[in-house]
Amino acid sequence: MLVTSPNPNPNPEWLAQVKEAPLLPELAIVDAHHHLWDRSGFRYLLEEYADDIGFSGRNVVASVFVQCRSMYREYGPDAMKPVGEVEFVRGISAQARSGHYGQTKVAAAIVGGADLLLGNEVAAVLDAMQEAGGGLLKGVRTPVAAHPDPVIRSNPIPVPEGLMLTREFIAGAQQLAKRHLLLDLWVYQSQLHEVVRLAQTLPALSIVINHAGGPLGLGTYQIDREQHFADWRAALSELASCPNVFIKLGGFGMPIMGFEFFSKAQPPSSQELAQCIAPYVNVCIELFGYERCMFESNFPVDKGSYSYGVLWNAFCRIAEHWSDWARHQVFHATAQRLYQIDMHECATK
Known part of the structure; x- marks a missing residue:
């Protein structure tokens, strides 16, 4: 499946201008959100991800792979084609266990990409994904980020607004809850009210909001940023x-x-990165508490803006005055607990 992205590809020479020694290098990390793909002109598979971790000097013990339309099946029913992504990542996960690419348990949990708009019929897809995942499938993400302003777009394939509150989507989400699978959601700040209604409608479903709830800074959101932040x-x-x-x-x-x-x-x-993003991180911590927050790299998407090491150093700077318990939750324990990662198999420094 050919996918193009509105996000800039990384420039290795540009990134190399800033090199930093790792802060808190012994701190155990579960990277709660990253992708793997082989797109035209942009390859980011196990070797590239392992290199980013290795060069950063971070103690990343495990990671969570999240849906990105990677390696879909070429043939068969459209609904079943995303099962190929789970098969692909399970293979990457097994490859990482060889130790040849470092000690990180890459893709210790998998978030697949089933179409919840299939309603109850998504059950067969979820069953196939669970079988393909061999116990690693922990959740599903269906792209729902949408906004009426065409300038505001981050999904490679645009989607209509209002999907989360349709009868079909809710029925599909109920199938996740029945299987104790999570629902990952990438939404913009303008859609958070919809997530509230969805969460209230399905209290037995655990929902994971991606990317700090999508604070916006493009289009009209560039004007009066203080008001939009509020x-x-x-x-x-x-x-x-x-x-x-x-x-x-x-x-x-x-x-x-x-x-x-x-x-x-x-x-x-x-230091510069931490200064920019700390207000957003601090609000999330204040509202959700340490035990419902987790740090993510969003690599390789965010690699167009900073290196892996700089990002985790920025997180360490923001967490400088947190207690050891609080750091443990946000860097490691929340993701490990939520995505049911077996840490006995994860090596630490």
Whole structure:
């Protein structure tokens, strides 16, 4: 499946301008959100991901792969084609266990890409994905990020608005709950009210919000950013009142966030990056608490804006004054618990 992305591809020479020693190098990390793909002109598979981890000097013990339309099946019913992505990532996960690519348990959990708009008929797809995942499938993400302004777009394939509250989507999400699978959601701040209604409708379903709830910085959101920040915070506050909702902290390198790191002469240092993103991270922590928050790299998408090492150093700077328990939750334990990762198989430094 040919997919193009609105996000900039990484420039190795540009990224190499900023090199930093790792802060808190012994701190165990579960990278709660990354992708693997082989797209035209942009290959990011196990070797590339392992290199980013290795060069960063971070103690990444495990990772969560998230749907990105990678290696879909070429033949068969359209509904079943995403099963190919789970098969592909399970193979990568097994490859990582060889130890040849480092000690990280890459893809210790898999979030697949079933189409929940199939309603109850998605059951057969989920069953096939669970079988293909061999116990690694922990959730599903159906792309739902949408906005009426065409300037605001991060999905490679645009989708119509309002999908989450359709009868079909809710029925499909109920099939996830029946199987104790998570629902990952990438939504914009303008859609958070829909997630509130979905979470209230399906209290037995655990929902994981990607990329800090999608604060926007493009189009009209470039004007009066303080007001839009306040609007994002208010919507996120309502969502945080739903105990079945969790949130990932990351994705700030995407152009849609409005920081434009990729357009600068040099990439940001971890200190510069931390200064920019700390207000968003701190709000998420304040509203959801440490036990419902987790850090994510969103690589290789965010690699167009900063290196892996700089990102995790920025997170360490933000967490500098947190307790050891709090750091343990957000860097490691929340993702491990939520995605049911067996840490006995994960090596640590």
